[in-house]
Structures are given as C-alpha cells and as structure tokens.
Amino acid sequence: MPHATRTLMTAAATLAATALLTGQAMATTATDSANGTFYYTDLLGGNQQVVNPELNSCKLVSTLGTSVSNQTDATVVLYTDTSCALLANPVSPGSTITFAFKSYRFIDN
Template identity: 85%
Template sequence: MHRFTRTITTAVAALAATMLLSGQAMATTATTNASGTFYYTDLLGGNQQVVDPELNSCKLVSTLGTSVSNQTDATVVLYTDTSCALLANPVSPGSSITFLFKSYRFV
C-alpha cells in the first residue's frame, strides 16, 4: 500500500505542476499583445492598420510613416531608425500624432 500511495502522490504532484505551468503559459499569452487597433499613414498617403499589435517587438513600416492613431490599450513608441533605437516618441493609448518614423514598438 505504501508504494501505491507514493505513486498516487507523484501523479497528483505532476498533474498540479502541469496545470500550474499551463495556467502561466495562458497568462503569458494573454499579455503578449495590446488590445485594439494601431493606425498609421505612410509617406505615400496609404492608411495602414495593425489589430492587436504584439508587445515588445520592433516592427518596421514599409515606407516612412507620417502619422499615427493609437487606439490600443498600450503605449506605442515611434523611432526614426529601423532598429527601434533612435529618437523615440511615445504615443499613449487613445492619442494621435504626426511624426516621421521608420519603426515602432508597443510597450
């Protein structure tokens, strides 16, 4: 009976650990994207939009961006270079701005 109890205890512990890890994975997934839509206009006058943009990832625009409307629940930071490093301009949720940019990152 002792060996049976130990086997059951080990199985319950493994199941609990799996459930805990699954719960953490779901919580992490839920926070990897902003909610809402990010709109921007490019140099050619084209209107672009990104639905539920990814957080903490540097994204390039196809042509120079000229203005944005951040209708998400996260701040977007605009950059004048292609590596999200130079001349940052943050745009808070619900805000719009005219600014020349080559890349952006949601934080």
C-alpha cells in the same frame, strides 16, 4: 505507503504541475502582445493596421509613416530611424498624433 496512495499522489502532483505550467504559459502569451489595434497612415496615404501588436519588438514600416492612432492598451514609441533608436516619440493608449516615423516599438505601461 500503499501502491494506490502513491499512484494518487503522483497523479495529483502531475496535475498540479500541469496546471502551473499551463497558467504560466497563458500568462506569458497574454503579455507578449498589446490588446487592440494600431492604425497608421503611410507617406503614400495608405491606411495600415496591426491587430494585437507584439510587445518589445522593433518593427519597420514599409513606407514612411505619417500619423498614428494607438487603439491598444500599451504605449507605442515611434522612431525616425529603422532601428528604434533615434528621436523617440511615445504615443499613449487611445491617442492619435501626426509624426514622421520609420519604425515603432510597443512597450509595457
């Protein structure tokens, strides 16, 4: 095989591999977080918000949460303990509820 042909084939294979890896990286990044904003009110009446919250990660609230508005594209599950294990209350996208919670986790729909 001529050197020029081999060089072109190697370059094409490298570009294809780069495109594949870049596409996978973009897809992974896109699914690592929910799109939108999660709003909650804490026990002291403070309004908190989390933009594009991370998926599948237990998050603690600094003060007891009392109500939420889930304006994301993923379900958030609220928990009464600090380890995302006790008394789960799922809140679907676009929903607002009043519920006392200490931690939360966003999950894929």
